[in-house]
Amino acid sequence: MRLAFILGEIGSGLRRNLSMVTSVILVTFVSLFFVGAAGMMQMQISQMKGYWYDKVQVAVFLCGDNNSPAASCASGPVTAEQQATITTMLESPAVKPYIESWTYESQEDAMTHFREQFKNSPIVDAVSSDQLPSSFRVSLVDPEKYRIIAETFSAVPGVDSVIDQRQLLEPMFEIMNNASAVALVLAGLMIICAILLIATTIRLSAFSRRRETGIMRLVGASKTVIQLPFVLEGVIAAVIGAALASVAVWAVAQFFIVGYLAERFRDVAFISVSQALVLVPILIVLGIVLAGISSAMTLRKYLKV
Amino acid sequence: MIRFDSVTKVYDRKTRPALDSVSLEIDRGEFVFLVGSSGSGKSTFLRLVLKEELATRGAVYVAGQNVANISSWRVPKLRRGIGVVFQDFRLLPNKTVFGNVAFAMQVIGRSRGIINDRVPEVLKTVGLEGKENRLPHELSGGEQQRVAIARAVVNNPGILLADEPTGNLDPTTSLGIMKVLDKINQNGTTVVMATHDDDIVNEMRKRVIELRNGVILRDEAKALYTSMLPVVRANGDDGVPTATGRMRAVSGERADALAKEAGL
Structure with missing residues (x-):
């Protein structure tokens, strides 16, 4: 009986405040969609980091014929002796624990890789193998420990430069991180909007039903019976907004990321739809929480029992 | 059923209290008229019984319970006992x-x-x-x-509070309403009615508590709207039917002071 009564109250409240409820739904939808977008962006970043960081290596480039300005190249191209010293150093106990594996890439190997990478570009014909430096490709146990290798090898005679390939990826990750930060800031602003809007809606709803609530108080209705319809009104609107945001997140993952980006850029690891759907329960809970916060704020002020 | 123990209610510290150390007791099954001009404290009295307001000083007991000690989640239960x-x-x-x-x-x-x-x-x-x-x-x-x-x-409910229930009604209709209230009172409900309606008070001949500026001016059994002076005497030896028996909670000095004010 009491449940049916509360449900009836909610229904009439939603109908009476239809335009306000609609705006609550839309604002929660937009704000939570921004949260979802930021979430997907972060997932994508960590996905790509995992994918690339496994592959990237530290490259120890050796001096070639191109008169490198590095001090360690003063004596001209790397000699076999210098190369042997570097090999010994790679196997030495000081460095060995940090290295997972290493390979030597000769100028011819470098040329082969270069041809593969730029096979559609006319630049291939303009480059010959002696223009490309030979190098040691070092995979690290922990890619963060790049500095140790750099410090050890950069001053060794015959070494031109030590380059962490990870650094080549950093600008891209930085852009994505910034984009997701912007999305989060927008989401934050929209969430503030949503909270205030829900509070206003509940206030209006409480005002338009003050006769009923006044009588309910007088005849001794419990706090739950009086306040729950208002709280649930806000929660229902916010959950509908969160559900719409979830649908939007799914649509972006399904049609934009999987359907478009992944087709276009086949060699980049994109997040899957099921990964994006992990965000759905988070968005729904977030919607409930923000409705809860704003109704708690409002009811304490406008609906005393 | 309702007991006020030197209750003072101050809304705004700059003005006089709405109720000023009011003590009284209303028994189960009584019918009480609360009379007095606007601002005399009638509505404050009713609000204190409902715990819509809390007493600044003193204690309000409803059905034997000090309302100040009723936790907020049990206030609805208190109000279910009051219509x-x-x-x-x-x-x-x-x-x-x-x-x-x-x-x-x-x-x-x-x-x-x-x-x-x-x-x-x-x-x-x-x-x-x-x-x-x-x-x-x-x-x-x-x-x-x-x-x-x-x-x-x-x-x-055990108690029915009525705040000028006949204020918007013509005399004949009011009388009908009073019959209904009386019937409810006969069934055992304590009725407290704040009113300005002298005809009704005079007709019903019930206990009358008159408030003025937040203090009890008189408290008489089977009384009229305008008091038959002399009204209050602590010893009640003036031969006029007074409510001295009910004045036990009002101190002797206060009663004397009130009697003096009333021209005695």
Whole structure:
């Protein structure tokens, strides 16, 4: 009986405040969609980091014929002796624990890789193998420990430069991180909007039903019976907004990321739809929480029992 | 049933208190008129009983319980034991007579079966049988007030507070309302009625508590609206029917001071 009564109250409240409820739904939808977008962006970043960081290596480039300005190249191209010293150093106990594996890439190997990478570009014909430096490709146990290798090898005679390939990826990750930060800031602003809007809606709803609530108080209705319809009104609107945001997140993952980006850029690891759907329960809970916060704020002020 | 123990209520520190160390006791089953001009503290009295306000000093006991000690989640339980009727009826305009009375039972979780039994019964008590399906605007003022009374007593409260229930009604209709209230009182409900209506007070000859500027001016049994002076004497030896027996909570000096003020 009491449940049916509360449900009836909610229904009439939603109908009476239809335009306000609609705006609550839309604002929660937009704000939570921004949260979802930021979430997907972060997932994508960590996905790509995992994918690339496994592959990237530290490259120890050796001096070639191109008169490198590095001090360690003063004596001209790397000699076999210098190369042997570097090999010994790679196997030495000081460095060995940090290295997972290493390979030597000769100028011819470098040329082969270069041809593969730029096979559609006319630049291939303009480059010959002696223009490309030979190098040691070092995979690290922990890619963060790049500095140790750099410090050890950069001053060794015959070494031109030590380059962490990870650094080549950093600008891209930085852009994505910034984009997701912007999305989060927008989401934050929209969430503030949503909270205030829900509070206003509940206030209006409480005002338009003050006769009923006044009588309910007088005849001794419990706090739950009086306040729950208002709280649930806000929660229902916010959950509908969160559900719409979830649908939007799914649509972006399904049609934009999987359907478009992944087709276009086949060699980049994109997040899957099921990964994006992990965000759905988070968005729904977030919607409930923000409705809860704003109704708690409002009811304490406008609906005393 | 209701006991005030030197209760003071201050709304605004700059002005005089709305109630100033008021002590009184109303027994179970009594019918009490609360009279006095506007601002004398009648409404504050009713609000304190409902715990809509808290006493600044002193204690208010309702059904033996100090209301200050009732936790906020048990206040609804206190209010279920008290019915309230207002001058402006406060009916829900979009609900029928039946719906308005049933509302008071729905919100405290009574089952449909109990509601369908109880509502017609209480509508009969207030003399509204056959008008269950009318909307409030289709009723006269007196009938609307009967609906309000039915709603106030449908949950069988021990106390009925009425704040000028006849204020908007003509004398004949008022008399009908008084009969209903009297009937409810006969059934054992304590009735406290704040009023300006001298005809009704004089007609009913019940206990009258008169407030002025937040203090009790007189408290007489079977009294009239305007007091028959001399009113209050601590020893009550003036031969006029007074309420000295009920004045036990009022100190001797206060009674003397009041008597002096009243011209004795």
